[in-house]
Amino acid sequence: xxxxxxxxxxxxxxxxxxCGAALAARLVMKGAGKNTIVVSATGCMEVFxxxxxxxxxxxxxxxxxxxxxxxxxxGVEASLKKQGRSEKIVILAGDGATFxxxxxxxxxxxxxxxxxxxxxxxxxxxxxxxxxxxxxxxYDASTTTSPAGSCSFGNKRxxxxxxxxxAAHGAPYVATASIAYPADLMQKVEKAINTKGxxxxxxxxxCCTGWGFESEQTxxxxxxxxxxxxxxxxxMVDGKVGKVKKVVKKPVEEYLTTQKRFRHLFKPKRQxxxxxxxxxxxxxxxxxxxxxxxxxxx
Amino acid sequence: xxxxxxxxHAVAEAVRLCRPQVISAYxxxxxxxxxxxxxxxxxxxxxxxxxxxxxxxxxxxxxxxxASAAGSRVYSATTSQGLALMFEVCFNAAGMRLPIVxxxxxxxxxxxxxxxxxxxxxxxxxxxGWLQFYAxxxxxxxxxxxxxxxxCEDHSVLLPAMICFDGFIxxxxxxxxxxxxxxxxxxxxxxxxxxxxxxAADPISFGMYATPEYYHEFRYEIDNAAKRAKExxxxxxxxFNTLFGRDYSAMVEGYRLDDAETAxxxxxxxxxxIKDAIDEMREEGMKVGLLKIRVFRPFPSEEIAQALSRAKxxxxxxxxxxxxxxxxLAMEVRDALYGSTIPVKGYVIGLGGxxxxxxxxxxIVSLAQKGANDQFYGLRREVL
Numbered sequence: 001x002x003x004x005x006x007x008x009x010x011x012x013x014x015x016x017x018x019c020g021a022a023l024a025a026r027l028v029m030k031g032a033g034k035n036t037i038v039v040s041a042t043g044c045m046e047v048f049x050x051x052x053x054x055x056x057x058x059x060x061x062x063x064x065x066x067x068x069x070x071x072x073x074x075g076v077e078a079s080l081k082k083q084g085r086s087e088k089i090v091i092l093a094g095d096g097a098t099f100x101x102x103x104x105x106x107x108x109x110x111x112x113x114x115x116x117x118x119x120x121x122x123x124x125x126x127x128x129x130x131x132x133x134x135x136x137x138x139y140d141a142s143t144t145t146s147p148a149g150s151c152s153f154g155n156k157r158x159x160x161x162x163x164x165x166x167a168a169h170g171a172p173y174v175a176t177a178s179i180a181y182p183a184d185l186m187q188k189v190e191k192a193i194n195t196k197g198x199x200x201x202x203x204x205x206x207c208c209t210g211w212g213f214e215s216e217q218t219x220x221x222x223x224x225x226x227x228x229x230x231x232x233x234x235x236m237v238d239g240k241v242g243k244v245k246k247v248v249k250k251p252v253e254e255y256l257t258t259q260k261r262f263r264h265l266f267k268p269k270r271q272x273x274x275x276x277x278x279x280x281x282x283x284x285x286x287x288x289x290x291x292x293x294x295x296x297x298x
Numbered sequence: 299x300x301x302x303x304x305x306x307h308a309v310a311e312a313v314r315l316c317r318p319q320v321i322s323a324y325x326x327x328x329x330x331x332x333x334x335x336x337x338x339x340x341x342x343x344x345x346x347x348x349x350x351x352x353x354x355x356x357x358x359x360x361x362x363x364x365a366s367a368a369g370s371r372v373y374s375a376t377t378s379q380g381l382a383l384m385f386e387v388c389f390n391a392a393g394m395r396l397p398i399v400x401x402x403x404x405x406x407x408x409x410x411x412x413x414x415x416x417x418x419x420x421x422x423x424x425x426x427g428w429l430q431f432y433a434x435x436x437x438x439x440x441x442x443x444x445x446x447x448x449x450c451e452d453h454s455v456l457l458p459a460m461i462c463f464d465g466f467i468x469x470x471x472x473x474x475x476x477x478x479x480x481x482x483x484x485x486x487x488x489x490x491x492x493x494x495x496x497x498a499a500d501p502i503s504f505g506m507y508a509t510p511e512y513y514h515e516f517r518y519e520i521d522n523a524a525k526r527a528k529e530x531x532x533x534x535x536x537x538f539n540t541l542f543g544r545d546y547s548a549m550v551e552g553y554r555l556d557d558a559e560t561a562x563x564x565x566x567x568x569x570x571x572i573k574d575a576i577d578e579m580r581e582e583g584m585k586v587g588l589l590k591i592r593v594f595r596p597f598p599s600e601e602i603a604q605a606l607s608r609a610k611x612x613x614x615x616x617x618x619x620x621x622x623x624x625x626x627l628a629m630e631v632r633d634a635l636y637g638s639t640i641p642v643k644g645y646v647i648g649l650g651g652x653x654x655x656x657x658x659x660x661x662i663v664s665l666a667q668k669g670a671n672d673q674f675y676g677l678r679r680e681v682l
Contacts, residue, residue, distance in 0.1 A: 035498045050506035060496040063505040064363050071357035075364025078348035082319040087498045108353030
């Protein structure tokens with residue numbers, strides 16, 4: 001059972017107000033519990049939680065480099081095993097550290113089958129360095145390295161399907177989650193922690209600074225991502241999709257219009273073709289995962 | 299017990315005797331025989347260690363970082379391109395004060411690709427905070443592993459160390475090595491007691507970031523620890539000598555140096571060739587000697603200055619080149635002798651496995667005596 005009162009990621013850190021990643025860390029630690037060692041990759045979370053000589057972590061925590069968190073965790077696991085110790089290992093890394101620079105280390109560690117839980121807090125760009133695109137940035141999002149302009153609608157590629165890549169390594173438990181659904185997130189972390197082998201959870205964590213919205217909107221926007229089908233919460237046990245979060249589907253516009261990173265799709269001129277392309281992606285998600293709840297017509 | 303064995307196998311046996319708890323390595327020529335031998339020991343229950351077969355060298359050393367931080371004695375081995383891939387982790391491991399021991403089977407760096415020996419790989423990491431030992435032969439390469447663990451894990455040091463031995467020239471050569479027994483090693487090297495470790499019962503944060511208000515002092519502390527290692531190396535060497543009768547207490551070692559007018563300064567296996575050349579030159583009445591540098595980091599400036607104080611000519615041999623400048627050892631020997639009037643000449647030799655023979659050593663002595671300037675020795679005519 002998750003102890004919801006447990007606070008292992010303490011207040012007083014340096015995250016922006018309304019930071020989705022900070023909330024993700026707090027919830028993840030409630031799910032993981034005290035007997036945990038956290039391995040962090042370089043990124044926002046590492047920087048805002050550990051400015052020497054202060055730390056927000058009430059569990060043992062280690063940060064080495066940007067790309068190597070899964071390799072460091074492999075070593076921690078081997079070390080604990082050799083010493084006969086019982087701590088669980090949680091990796092916390094952003095989408096840049098996961099989708100891009102950390103891919104080799106991740107692939108190696110998942111293939112070797114170490115016992116850890118990898119949490120990717122996905123805020124869909126390199127936020128720590130000033131909002132540059134990553135392999136997790138959605139189609140048409142404007143970032144500082146995929147800016148919308150007179151001949152560009154922003155990021156040209158859809159988001160990489162990282163959970164499927166991890167599942168293809170034979171990971172016993174893969175899930176997606178969102179800070180908008182805390183109970184679901186905490187339960188998934190608890191489940192992953194108690195599953196032997198390398199597990200992966202990708203947590204949607206909106207970034208008010210990078211996406212361009214007011215800080216009190218974080219949860220609402222995370223929820224809209226789910227409700228439009230642009231983010232799907234699901235579980236994969238032994239590679240098979242099981243539990244999926246079902247929604248009464250809303251048009252993607254309701255999500256896109258809340259964030260400055262998509263405003264070029266509506267101003268100065270509405271880009272119908274681009275919005276339709278994004279809607280098609282949401283519809284494809286809905287079909288693939290069967291998320292839609294159809295309301296009976298009155 | 300004296301046995302004829304391959305250098306890599308002798309090193310692997312020494313590592314086994316040190317009882318590492320976690321080994322993490324990636325195969326690369328000419329390091330492979332070490333990691334194969336260790337894998338074999340684990341597979342046959344001769345070594346009770348977790349052996350992580352990583353997907354590249356960056357992960358090899360990263361896994362060592364995690365394993366060491368969690369409180370285990372760890373080991374890795376690599377060379378050349380593999381060490382270059384570890385560059386970022388090397389600085390990190392030293393900065394986190396993790397006593398990792400890693401063997402380097404010294405090899406050239408590409409391009410052009412070369413699998414053969416020089417010392418450019420480890421020399422290029424001289425600024426990383428790792429202690430660096432260079433072995434002349436396989437007996438020394440073997441023994442330095444026991445000493446390195448003892449020094450690194452000392453709580454006044456807590457820095458990683460590279461044991462550098464020349465690829466192929468030592469790693470693949472069979473020669474007699476007197477191997478210690480497990481009882482001997484256990485007597486000399488106690489179990490690892492980490493200064494601090496990742497532990498849920500006593501949480502600490504490792505590898506935090508430091509603002510300009512603190513970073514400067516972190517580097518100062520690492521530098522201090524490296525300098526403190528000098529005394530710890532001496533002590534560990536003395537204790538080794540008392541127990542086993544081989545003396546590694548000095549960071550530099552003279553050979554027929556006391557009355558030498560021309561002193562050669564060098565590191566690694568080339569020292570054996572130099573000693574033979576010196577014996578022949580001595581028979582011809584030439585007063586030539588060698589100063590072998592066993593420990594390059596921390597750099598033994600005072601010892602070098604003292605050992606070379608009576609020489610009239612100094613020839614420093616470098617199997618590396620800081621391109622656009624000089625060989626690393628020559629530059630640092632000059633720094634150690636700053637203010638002295640003895641001419642120090644630097645000769646870059648044997649890069650990418652080019653053989654260095656006794657006649658080359660004699661030629662270099664003659665160049666130094668003539669005052670010939672710093673140069674690449676033995677270049678093919680077509681590039682001149």
